[in-house]
Amino acid sequence: MDWISILNNTASSIISPATLAYALAALGLAVHFGYAGLLNMGIAGFMALGAYGYAISILTFGFPWWGGALVGMGAAALFALILGVPTLRLRGDYLAIVTIAAAEVLRLLFLTTAFDDVTGSADGLSGYHGSFRASNPIPPGTYGFGPWQYNEIGWWVRILGIVALILAAIMVWRLMSSPWGRVLKGIREDEDAVRALGKNVFGYKLTALVVGGVIAAVGGIVYALPSAVNPGVYVTSLTFFIYTALLLGGAATVFGPLIGSLIFWVLQTFLGSVLPAMVNAGLLPFMSSIQAQTLRFILVGIGLMLIVIFRPQGILGNKKELTFVK
Secondary structure (H helix, E strand, C coil): CCHHHHHHHHHHHHHCHHHHHHHHHHHHHHHHHHHCCCCCCCHHHHHHHHHHHHHHHHHCCCCCHHHHHHHHHHHHHHHHHHHHHHHCCCCCHHHHHHHHHHHHHHHHHHHCHHHHHHHCHHHCECCCCHHHHHCCCCCCCEEEECCEEEEHHHHHHHHHHHHHHHHHHHHHHHHHHCHHHHHHHHHHHHHHHHHHCCCCHHHHHHHHHHHHHHHHHHHHHHHHCCCCECHHHCCHHHHHHHHHHHHHHCCCCCCHHHHHHHHHHHHHHHHHHHHHHHHHCCCCCCCCHHHHHHHHHHHHHHHHHHHHHHCCCCCCCCHHHCHHHC
């Protein structure tokens, strides 16, 4: 096996657009689940709205790339309001059912041929990169060292993704250190007690749903910056992967989702390279390369179960702050 190639490919995933997008989505989910106690199983829907809002506003309405990003964030905020007003009085698994269904409804709307001219249906959307690439201040060429060598577009995507992630992390940290954040944590622990103190529990939950949804939408935009928008990406398994990254790092933390997403994608990339190589080397003679690629998702599922059983608070989390382990 070519270990140098495998390790270079794995190291390059540390600052890949997918890693940054997952970190943003996991940070938004931390606001929902970790801090507000909302069991949102439709985070993929918020990412899809960010990506599709960005692409459609550019292709159909001729917005500049930054205007498209604002449209994607606004679409996620509107979706949070529409979803939250009738459902946030539900608790636990009832809210999970509603949110996962809402995300699937969105995906099927993007997938249907009825709106093919706008959404691209099963083919998705592409060709919206002109404005974004024209705004790139980096001169043409390849820059970096070792496994982190990218052209000017690759660095432009990563720089914007890193900046967005830093700003989102600072915003969440400041919010959760404020009185608003402390009330939100109180709602997670015992919303009836907080309601008895005269706080508008529903309003706090709705605001948290909007804030986390907008951050997740930014993750969807970053995911779509270097490539195309495809409805096959925003499936239910995407939500489970983001939960894995969140729980790995720590649900009720700011930096936990970032670390969890980094570890998740490094492991995914490493397994995606090493397992097929083991098949080709005859070390896994009982499976094909395609089966080896599928095996990594099985290992991710097993890893998620082990995390929840043995360290539910994650790497940086506090076990006392997780509602599902009380």
